[in-house]
Amino acid sequence: MNTIDTENAEWREQKQLKRAPIMISLIVGAFFAILNETLLNVAYTDLIEELEVTAATIQWLATGFMLVVGVLVPVTALLNQWFTTRQMFFGAMILFTIGTFVCGISPNFSILLIGRLIQAGGTGLLLPVMMNTILVLYPPHERGGAMGTIGLVIMFAPAIGPTLSGLIVETLHWRWLFFLVLPFALLSIVVSSIYLKNVWEVTKPKVDIISILLSTLGFGGVVFGFSSAGEGNGGWMSPEVYIPLGVGGISLLLFLWRQLKVKEPLLDVRAFQYPMFSLATVQLMIMMMTLFSTIIILPMFLQGAATLSAFITGLILLPGGILNGFISPVVGRLFDKYGPRMLVIPGTIIVMVVMWFIAGITPTTSIPALILLHSLLMIGIAMVMMPVQTNGLNQLPRRYYPHGTAILNTLQQVAGAIGVALFISIMTAGQSKYMASVSDPTAPIRQVEALTAGVQGAFSIGMIFAVVGFVLALFIKRSAAHPEA
Template sequence: MAKQADLNESPETNEFKVVPIIVSFLIAGFIGLFSETALNMALTHLIGDFGIKETTVQWLTTGYLLTLGILVPVSGLILQWFTTRQLFIASLVFSIIGTFIAAIAPVFSILMVARVVQAVGTALLLPLMFNTILMIIPPYKRGKVMGLIGLVIMFAPAVGPTIAGLILQTLTWHFIFWITLPLLAAALIFGSIFMQNVTKPTKPKIDVLSIIMSTFGFGGIVFGFSNAGEGGGWGSSTVIISLVVGVIGLLLFSIRQLTLKQPTLNLRAFKYPMFVIGLLMIIVGMMVILSSMILLPLYLQTSLSLSTFAAGLLLLPGGIINGILSPVMGNLFDKFGPKWLVTPGLILVIGALYGFSTITLETSSAFLIALHIILMIGVSMTMMPAQTNGLNELPRELYPDGTAIMNTLQQVAGAIGTAVAISIMSAGAANFMNNVDDKANPLNQLLAFTEGIQNGFVFAIIVAVIGFIISLFIKRVKVENQAH
């Protein structure tokens, strides 16, 4: 009730029912993100059921991110063409259709199609959610609301693996999707009743050439990195061609945006230094989280031979603590700004990742839980405060573009982080096996896999250290109506 009263103080409430709008987004976002990580816990089951490799099953995550990487850049344009209600309903309809296809998927290719359809729903929902919050919440209260969003964004992935583990103990992986279907339907009904139109569509001119360049640019980058992770190796012609096409596409896209009177994605948001730093923090955070979230379940289920349920339980405390702390960090951000949250947060992240880089076949569960909790506390101190600070610096007319840029690069960073971590892990394991005599010995194979996991975490440490250096330059953005 206190939170509701707080949100209802907003001067915009004469026009908008703020609480039901935010609740609609929180419910939809929670269920969408739950199915995202719940499936991660089923990867070993999918490898067995479909007779595929780890590097192939990774495409369920990468294909999802690739779709987001292609669609989210044009979300700034989509937000200006359709009403809030239309986009909210469309996003949930796509999510429901994708979830249904996944629930009945008999083969890997059908499941892959389902993931792409689900990703279309997410690609519409994420930018819409952030843009709507920027429009209806005054800057001095955004930390608190972004904290609530952070709670959902982190709590859903935290409980996803545990609930998935429970499901997988007694049922097949299909039921992960059957269980989320009625919840998505409920979110659609709730949102249809309470969602209001926050912005009026201005229907700017659509520049087809920009959309093509953006698709080749972001798509090429994500596809190239993913292919390297899939085992193609960094020297393969597919990887090199994809990355070259991606870089050229992005270059041409950027040049075109700066010359158009009505750009598809307004890159002038990059003129604001705290927006750029916030964006870099999001990129670092996503690379660290997604590389960790793919390495840890593989380590727990392969090296330590834990069941999916046991692995899920082990990762639950960190996720819950992160979710609980997100609104707390949001409040602290509103009071004190980002400086005293982001830099110390990254020190915790680096410490936890260093611990993960030392794990072996004998590492205790208590040590892993402690490290995961420290990692998640560090993440809650870093990502949302830096993102909110960055978006606060933008003028109102750049909100759709700012959210589109952040959400796009977040997905691209996630795909790169996942792919690089997997390829480093595979290379580390292969290198270990090259140096042993008894290659058929199962113990050597486990030791090789574990060494690969350690190498993957060393990559995450390097990314986090870069983030720490950037965080030293973060400053609080002054906003109007600053709370006293």
């Protein structure tokens, strides 16, 4: 019996389930949960005015969201072994729906923040559920296509968020950002109650409270510290930055040590003994940081230096997001057929070249050129992220699936926080350096030139990350399915 026949035999029981309805149930819920990560991005100005808070305070709607997801995702490896697929999905969607409703009716900033944190709880549970379900339902040689479909959701939803947000805020009210999502969240719960089936075994391992506490302090401290640095409140030497980073770093070291000592670890870091999984982890973190250097810094440049409206900025970024989403399933099918190298190496080359061009943008760069560069960047990232992730997870034995998906999702969230902090810090430092060199820093033209200099510096560092990603891509090879997969 050849390898494919063996895989088909091992997955025969799962294949008897109707996979399409299960995937549709998961995708509908995930789309709107992930959409909310970027849906508020262009509404912050309205929120600052109406809720009478500062920009530093309003940033907590983003920082708090990342913090909850960063803390919660590592625990999903345990939760996936304690609760069924249906229980996990319903729990995630009910949390998300409640949070969305609270945000919509919130009378002040505090209630809005509570709603966002509840939303984040649902989102943090949802992504690992989706990926773990794919690993169980599909044999390794079919996972690329399934992961590509998930990639459409993961990349397309946040890509249209700013555009959709700009349209809603300009024509309705910011509360409709939440009210319009509510019916779809409820629809997802109804559809999943009919079609979603339990696909993994509940083993109920021992709960290690110490590991949960160390994980929460570790990942929470790191995400909070980097996010605080990204907000620009005192920079890296602020106590709000170095204290959480110090506590988080020490807690993570203790967490890793404990995971290697206990019999039933919360997050089994032994998954890193598989080289393609380790390579995938580093590659995904680099891609996330490169991605964030664009989706955070580029809108700031378009609105601040090129003086475009939030809605027009969203429209400029929309084609790239749509292309990224719709190319992901194609990339997944190509991965199943040809493996990762023919996708990941060209993908990293595209990212590297585009970042070189973006590092030279100015306020006079034409809108068609910006759309082309951003679209090519999103295509390159799509060619890298899902193939690398699928290839890394394919090498793991089945017992590591919950741990592998939790590790990748957690570290991508941490990489996102690091990316935001790092590139905003580089941009701010570039602005300050330029201002110090001019005679009249209050002149509007000098402020535009300073922002341009800062943005170019940030993108130049992004290009260096892209080069590292290309070098790593040269070492990737197709993972043979583990005998215990």
